[in-house]
Amino acid sequence: MRIEVDVGISFAVVITKRSFEDLALRDGMLVYITFKASAVHVF
Secondary structure, X not given: OEEEEXXXXXXXXXXXXXXXXXXXXXXXXXXXXXXXXXXXXXX
């Protein structure tokens, strides 16, 4: 699943449907994002 997180700039993340369901993510929900710098792809 592709999810966008907007913090002034938009981050797009890809997670499995299972992870999406396990996390019970909903629009407008407060979330924290972390990532490894080596895993970043800029388009």
